[in-house]
Amino acid sequence: MLNPKWPSVSRRVVVAALAALLLLGVVGVVLAVVTGSWGPLIIGAVVDAVILLAVFERGASNERRALAASIAEFGAAADESETPYAPGTSLDLLRRDLQRDLSATLSLHAALDVERRMPAPGGWAATPDTLAMLVGLLLDRLGDAPVVVECGSGTSTVWLASALRAAGRGRLISLEHDAEWAALSRTRLLDHGLADLVDVRHAPLEAGPEGLWYAESSLGGLERIDLLFVDGPPGFLGEHARRPAYPVLGAALSPGGFVVLDDVDRPGETAIFAEWLAGGELVEAPEYATDRARVARRIG
Ligand SMILES: C[S@@+](CC[C@H](N)C(=O)[O-])C[C@H]1O[C@@H](n2cnc3c(N)ncnc32)[C@H](O)[C@@H]1O
Structure with a gap:
């Protein structure tokens, strides 16, 4: 003093x-x-x-x-x-996460004029960063009347449907293994006036040639898919629960169609994504990668 x-x-x-x-x-x-x-x-x-x-x-x-x-x-x-706040400290990383989430949330709300309270992102649901990327793809990168298929319903279903409504074209098919969760997703869509844009399919998991996957009977009519968002089945069903997604649905993907795999911060999903790329039909599109998702496009 x-x-x-x-x-x-x-x-x-x-x-x-x-x-x-x-x-x-x-x-x-x-x-x-x-x-x-x-x-x-x-x-x-x-x-x-x-x-x-x-x-x-x-x-x-x-x-x-x-x-x-x-x-x-x-x-x-x-x-x-x-x-x-020195670079790399936990507070610094938290601050960056918050800044990214805030920026992505603002982008989402600027892109789509949503009136009702939206279901929460993050946790089980896709992060704001991934939701903003999906909505951006749908609005700016997909052609006329895009076909979007989602594995695992929830917050992303409502945002994707809102983007379809804004685009005024296209449809979304959401595969959901859990009957109660499927019903909840349908209720949410009804609440938001989006039910007519989405086909939420209750698709129980069953053993198939590629392992446990959504029942064959629930996959009818899936073709010319422009965007495949793989965010299910949930990780607690096994490290490789999502591996069958591309082997089963890849053939239905349009040339140039996008595959988005969520939760690649987990070793299981990292390995699955690498396996899909190694198949030679997909090429990674790193410019669309988010905090938790990686993106690839079908060659051709
Ligand atoms: C990763 S979640 C799918 C999340 C969804 N794409 C979203 O953005 O909200 C995979 C599965 O977990 C289940 N699930 C989703 N949210 C859940 C929650 N909050 N609690 C328990 N199970 C949940 C559903 O069966 C869903 O298909």
Whole structure:
């Protein structure tokens, strides 16, 4: 802390200076009387002035030291407050996540004029970043009357349907293994006035040549798919639960059609995506990748 008093000298220095001034004054007066000359008084006054200057300089030097200490203290405090946001720290990553989610949410609401409260993103549902990418693909990159197929219904179903309504064309087929969840998705679509745009199919999982997948009987009429969003079955059914998506539905994908695999932050989905790419029919489109999804296009 800076001392607002000036000069900032200790009481000992002040007492010593005053004593010296007094002593010099007394000695000067006595000598002046004894010698009958002004000389001792003039010399005493000069020495007094030097003593006073020394005291003030000492005070000024104390002030400078205190100021330097304060600046150093302030700098250390500023460093400390910045440390938690240093690149790579958990707070820094959280801040980036929040900024990305906020920006994607604003994009979604700017792109689609949704009136009712939308189901929450993130967690089980696709993230705002992925939803914004899907909506962008649907509005800007797919041709007339696009066919969108989704594995796993939820928040994404409502956003994709809202994009279809905005585009005024196309349809969405949503495969859902859980009957109750399928019913909930249908109710949400009804609430948003979107039910006519989406075919939510209850598609129980059954064993097939590619492993456990949505029942063959629920896949009827799936052809010329422009966008396949693979966000189901849920990960708790196994690391490779989504592997059959491309082997089963890839042939129904239009040339240039998009495949989006969600949850590629998990090792299972990372391996599945790499396997699909290795098949040679897909090429990755990294420009569309999001915080949790990777995108590929069918060659041809
Ligand atoms: C990853 S979720 C699909 C999420 C969906 N695409 C979305 O964006 O909301 C995969 C499956 O988990 C189930 N599911 C979705 N949300 C759930 C929740 N909040 N609690 C329990 N199960 C959920 C549904 O059966 C869904 O098909």
